[in-house]
Amino acid sequence: MSIYKDTAEVEIRERRLDAILSYRGDAKTLNIQSKERKVSCPGSFYSQCSQCAEGCAETITYHVIDAAVISHAPIGCSVGVSPRHILGRAVSKNRGLPEHKVQMISSNINEEDTVYGASKKLLAAIYEADKRFKPRTIFLQASCASGIIGEDMESIAKQAEEKLHYPVVPVYCEGFKSNIWSTGFDAAFHAVLRKLVRPAQKKQRDLVNIFNFAGSDTFIPFLHKLGLQVNYLIPMATLEQIASLTEAACTAHICETLATYVAAALEEQYGVPEVKVPPPFGIDWTDEWIREIARYTDRAELAEQVIIQEHERIQPELEKLREQLKGKTVYIMSGDAFAHNLANIAKDLNLNVIGLSTLHHDLHFETKEQANSLEALIKSAGNIENVRVCNKQPYRIIKVLQDIKPDVLLVRHPNLAPIGMKLGIPTLSEGDGNYSIGYDGVLKFGRRLLELLTAKKLFVNIAAHARLPYSSWWKENSVDAFDDNTQDNEQSIVI
């Protein structure tokens, strides 16, 4: 069965990857049970707010150079445009690119539209975006409202394309369709594959596709050591870069959750091989990643030289950092896969990873050959206790942190850092997904942790005055009491 299907939408993660939202146990068991597709997923009688697919799709569509986006939604769905605009400016500057401006218009669906349809408004928004921004592609982002009232974005896109003579690209990222927000990445990538990617005109043997969030420029200097060029995708990429990404020698990414779908589809449809080892976080994964890239670009010998040189270069500082950080305990709360990346760096710094919580978990990927970072982490760092799958849910995570009292909490998502800080735990936010890659990434990570620990007084001060919004019943009961066993089910049960 093919990975990419020529349909308007890609299947949601719950069905495609048997993604789950709850688990409690250790890393090894999760990995074994994932392979058997038999994971125990406790239900819950209460939940706190999550995130949605539309928000994830934004991280891709808002940042395509020379494209505009129509949020076909009530106004609340697109209020994140301002911080995206600021991020775009910052990252384009960091990468030495022309200043990137996010170009978004909301069709501002109102009550009347939910009754009579909002197609006219959508078309008006498309033509207004054309006039205001003079884009060369327009994305149409769906929403819960547009999805439920049955807006026909396919035919509107077609109608607009006939007039505008450039791609108008629907993105089916309705929030209610999946409780796994990273489904939005798949939705955006599917739209890009469907409408913007072209077969290769020529092959560029030294070009590597790097799928990333809107991260800083760490891959160019890193891959320069191997004499390779970087095609950063998709944030800040031009339409030409996207169209011709099929010319690359191979595709790599910083996180399975972000890009296994697009990478597998590119390999299947256009023969661009995907790097099938975990991303370059931590020394051992970086070694393997370099070797794998070198295989696809015919430079195995150079790769071995680089690995030796780099190990020698970082060794003195690495030893110092290990000495200073030895035995500190860390808990990690981040997206599936990215949490594994952070854990793999932590083990290189002699930190003791006493638990991790991923915000969802895919039981498998698109193909059997794709990297499994959970398994790779167990191999490199040993089994990890206190492993959870949980879509944020501070009422649960706070309990866990209170029980196991880590020295440091690592997070990557918005609104998670306060959970640790209110408990007095120094909390490091890994905002920039590209920052900690490669050998230097390990050193930089260690330095940042040392800086963090110098501010211990700040966190103690916050904890002394913070109040948590939880009841005495919550205080008295353990986290197991929050399960709803009537919902306990195997495999992909969504709370």
Place this chain on the structure above:
Amino acid sequence: MSEIIEQPRYGCALSAQQTVLAIPRALPIIHAGPGCASKAFSFAATGAGFQGEGYGGGSHISSTNTGESEVIFGGEPSLEKEIKGALKILDGDLFVVLSGCTSDIVGDDSISVAERFAAQGYPVVGTETAGFKGSSYYGHEIVVKSIIEQFIGDVKPQVRHGLVNVFAVVPFQDPFWRGDLEEIKRILTNIGLEVNILFGNGSAGISEWRDIPNAQFNLLISPSTGTEIAELLEAKYQTPYLQYPILPVGGVETSRFLREVAAFAGLSSLPVEKAIEKEERRFYDYFVAVSDFIGEYWNNLPVDLYAVGDSIYAPGVSSFLVNELGLVPRGVYVTDEPQPAWQSVITETLAARDSRLAAVLKFENDGGAIEMDIREKDKNAGKSIILGSSWEKFLAVDVDSLYAYLSLPLDEIVILNHSYMGYSGGLRLIEEVYSAVFKRKTATSRSIV
């Protein structure tokens, strides 16, 4: 006003979860898709000068995270389960259910579900705040009115002379609401009133809300949002209200405001005048002290004024800058879609302050249209200041104008106890407007812009 919106300035009705969070120990329960609460929070709290999750906001917000099954089979059972869970797990004095697009389109009766809990004595209120129904301003009114109707309910008022309920800025949608409400409470207390401020640190929380029917009068400091709340309270508890249709900023307007309030409350004028005199002396001591700077840096100071903000905030701030600092109004952009009747109130109020203000007033909720208008008008950019959001900052930098922050979204400033309201807020605004001179380039007493 525009149908479509570029550069949004407000969230949807569900953003009124922030109104709930502004009441001490009140907690929202969201019955909506998985991203709604997080998005509303990111915009109205994080994107409003990093105001933080406070007691129960951010990732702590209860949400049913409705998915496909709720859309197909209905979401009332999920909501019921969620409310039960919230009552067990959370420690709050009031729980307000806010429904989103999914539940309102598929027809969940969220209010009835909430009412079933209320009937059993739980402090639960139900509201329907689907994003397509309106803006965060609309949502704010819905939430406040629902708390009055469902939680305070039909009680017999025990009127206490001198007690006033204040309905002013919309919490979080006004990024300075915390400081603003502190200043309002301070100056009203100074003239001898007892103040139910209702939101923020200065509020006693639910006991204060229960006390609403007992007020001698309601004070509405707004030409727009809040009007229906004051009308509801008048109808329900026969409480009269005074509408002061412009935010009092600075010495002139704040004193006028206090005199009007005192007269409405029937306070004896001597102590009120004494309080005003004291405040004015302090205010104008500072004011005159800045004249040295004005004299030395005159050549760097802004001449033209553009202000972008909501109908509660932008007119008051603009009036102060025009009437007390002598700036020339070039554009006052009101972004919150006030109803037509409210628009007339705003226009008349501004015209009474300075006819030039009314002449440049525009009702526009499309930030892109505002940007185009300012770009077209601002030929004197080096001599202008634009007050607005992060969007206006980028515009100002681009057209070489000065800028100061006034309205959402604000993603590049940390706001704690900040206010442009009253006497203290006026002083703060003077600091901001004149300090803007140094933000973008080196200004000296010798430089001439």
